[in-house]
Amino acid sequence: MRTLPVCTPMDNVGRAESGDGTVIAYRRAGSGRPVILVGGSFGTARTSAPLAGLLAADFRVITYDRRGRGHSGDTAPYAVEREIEDIAALLAAAGGSASLFGVSSGAALVLRAAAAGLPITQIAVYEPPYRADPAEVADRPAYSRRLAALLADGSRAEAIGQVLTGVGVTAAEIEDLRHTDDWPSLLALAPTLAYDDALIGTGLVPADRLADIRVRAMVVDGGASPPAMRAGARAVANALPRGRHRTLTGQTHAVAPHVLAPVLREFFAA
Structure with missing residues (x-):
């Protein structure tokens, strides 16, 4: 390097x-x-x-x-x-x-x-x-599979919604975000959400x-x-x-x- x-x-x-x-x-x-x-x-x-x-x-x-x-x-x-x-x-x-x-x-x-x-x-x-x-991460495998499927299908908005919901952002707040100037940049980096999922592991x-x-x-x-x-x-x-x-x-x-x-x-x- x-x-x-x-x-x-x-x-x-x-x-x-x-x-x-x-x-x-x-x-x-x-x-x-x-x-x-x-x-x-x-x-x-x-x-x-x-x-x-x-x-x-x-x-x-x-x-x-x-x-x-x-x-x-x-x-x-x-x-x-x-x-x-x-x-x-x-x-x-x-x-x-x-x-x-x-x-x-x-x-x-x-x-x-x-x-x-x-x-x-x-x-x-x-x-x-x-x-x-451990009970709080029991759904991690299903979460990861769904995120991967959404990204593979090009459903970037839905993938962003899944990640934001996981950290406590409400559906109304996500909808408001879709109408801001920040939304296009979020869509652009959505594929890297799979990288974060790999980092988190179990x-x-x-x-x-x-x-x-x-x-x-x-x-x-x-x-x-x-x-x-x-x-x-x-x-x-x-x-x-x-x-x-x-x-x-x-x-x-x-x-x-x-x-x-x-x-x-x-x-x-x-």
């Missing part, structure tokens, strides 16, 4: 070549110790920009388009290991090591990257998509894998999120050898950047 020299002081836009040759597009903001932000199911460098802007006064923040999204490339067949290699390429672009923050499925990717032994200094995750109770807290993560780790959840989501976050924190847990009062899965940023700033500055 190699970093492609396209960054300029004017735009702070760059590209990194992953292990399989896929080009990953990223942006940099601020200065100081590097922090890489990893988006969730519908996340891109653009959607991470508000949080990046709040952190850029203290850190050199890198946001990126995960493979298959935005300005990044994609190479078939997909494997979780390829996304870990993408992060390895970004770490090289950051100077060799960095802290990582991930939200939702991006949190799962951060945890996978840390367990793989990449040169990560510390990690923070918001509501990783795992459950502590949906149970992967305690054995988490036990291999030796860096400082913080797991955050929202006080207004569903109880199962919050229980999963606590279980992830408990499974991490150096894990700690924080709850943001009043926040949901769609956490407000201005509430999250001070918590990340304090943790990453330590």
Whole structure:
């Protein structure tokens, strides 16, 4: 893998070549110790920009388009290991090591990257998509089959609806979203929802894998999120050898950047 020299002081836009040759597009903001932000199911460098802007006064923040999204490339067949290699390429672009923050499925990717032994200094995750109770993931195989079928049929809107419903978005809210300017971009990245599904796996807290993560780790959840989501976050924190847990009062899965940023700033500055 190699970093492609396209960054300029004017735009702070760059590209990194992953292990399989896929080009990953990223942006940099601020200065100081590097922090890489990893988006969730519908996340891109653009959607991470508000949080990046709040952190850029203290850190050199890198946001990126995960493979298959935005300005990044994609190479078939997909494997979780390829996304870990993408992060390895970004770490090289950051100077060799960095802290990582991930939200939702991006949190799962951060945890996978840390367990793989990449040169990560510390990690923070918001509501990783795992459950502590096996009964709460009993329908995961059926969910995955339906998602794959919808995407294979080109039913992107229905696939988006299934994923959003799974994180507590109501049918009325989904219908409202279909009439916003954001909808076309969501349709464009819908095929990558299968990548997130692969990242989540069984949906149970992967305690054995988490036990291999030796860096400082913080797991955050929202006080207004569903109880199962919050229980999963606590279980992830408990499974991490150096894990700690924080709850943001009043926040949901769609956490407000201005509430999250001070918590990340304090943790990453330590």
